[in-house]
Amino acid sequence: MQDLQINTLRVKKERLWDSLMEMAQFGATEKGGCNRLAGTDLDKQARDLFVSWCKTAGCEITIDKIGNIFARRPGKNNDLPAVGTGSHLDTQPTGGKFDGVFGVLAGVEVLRTLHENKIETPTAMEFSVWTNEEGSRFQPAMQGSGVYAGRFDLETELNKTDVDGIRLGDELKRIGYLGDAEPGSRNVGAFFETHIEQGPILEDADKAIGIVRLGQGIRWYNIEIQGRESHSGTTPMYLRKDAMVASAEIISEIENIAHRHENGLGTVGFMQVYPNSRNTIPGNIKFSADLRNPKPDVLLAMHEELTAFCQSVADKRGLEINLDPFWYFAPVEFNASDDVKAATEKLGYSHMDIYAGAGHDACYMADLVPAGMIFTPCEGGISHNEVEYSSPEQCEAGANVLLHTMLEASHRLASAS
Ligand code: GLV
């Protein structure tokens, strides 16, 4: 009886959609997106709403020392490891309503479906929100899950500051999300994350679900160029130490590096110019670089080319260039992808294998437990943009796959015990 009931269990499309729209009010932008940076008052409002929804559906809440939130729904045997899911509620400055939020709220929809149908799962189920996945206000990205997985040092990350010098730890305390649980201490045996694809592949192939097999590698850099400020109208060209033209050469080479390598990607998205005055030759420039590739050896070659090019520009122009490669995220394989595939096939959704171009919290959870990701299409493949859109039906499919993946994993964890 219970098996039959479980097989026919489905999430509620309208409820999931309404929750997505309700969450999107925090930081809503004029163009229909969200600007909800990590550790802000808006982040607090979003977290509070998640916590209240989970409490209403019978969960106990734990917050850890880097601000990650865990909502646990008990199962039949609560000594066994739980099945976890989660994503992030912070957004980019020009973010949409779905990146991260959909993964969190797909979890809430799974929780509500279990709760209203009074399903007793073999193990507990755990629903999480990870701190600062975006890496926009504080760097690097996936900071909460990275600390949780032991990849980053807790104190170092709490001491990270934004462009105004405000500490992450102080912001978490201020918004009431600096908890006392030890990162890494949850009793979880498998982890799944639902996310919009953020690219065009599923839409182009007309598939409902992406079974994510791999998360590609990422390297992040801070680049600082020290030149010399001087007057734009009186400094002859041969006397200049222009940090801007040196930056321009490097930025252009980052694009060249990406083009030279199969599946290579290269981006400069952040820049600070000093003194930022139109008639003074810039003396100091700081900018970011983001290189990506699914193959670690190719990403290493890209890294080496960038390093050598920066040195050559420094030598040629007589400038100081400091390249700080402060974050390397190695490509990760998701070894619980077959659970996602089995649930997708059981539900009859079209699907294909895919790799993740973005970083995700599940990538760090994959260090600790079998993990998998469920991708759904998004319109035009556009994300990190206020127009980012997935339809109610696309979201429903992802949440249904999450529900059945988690149920299957819970049965597996219980029968393995
Ligand atoms: C984070 O989500 C990233 O891919 O940069």
Ligand code: MN
């Ligand atoms: Mn995301």
Ligand code: MN
């Ligand atoms: Mn993102």
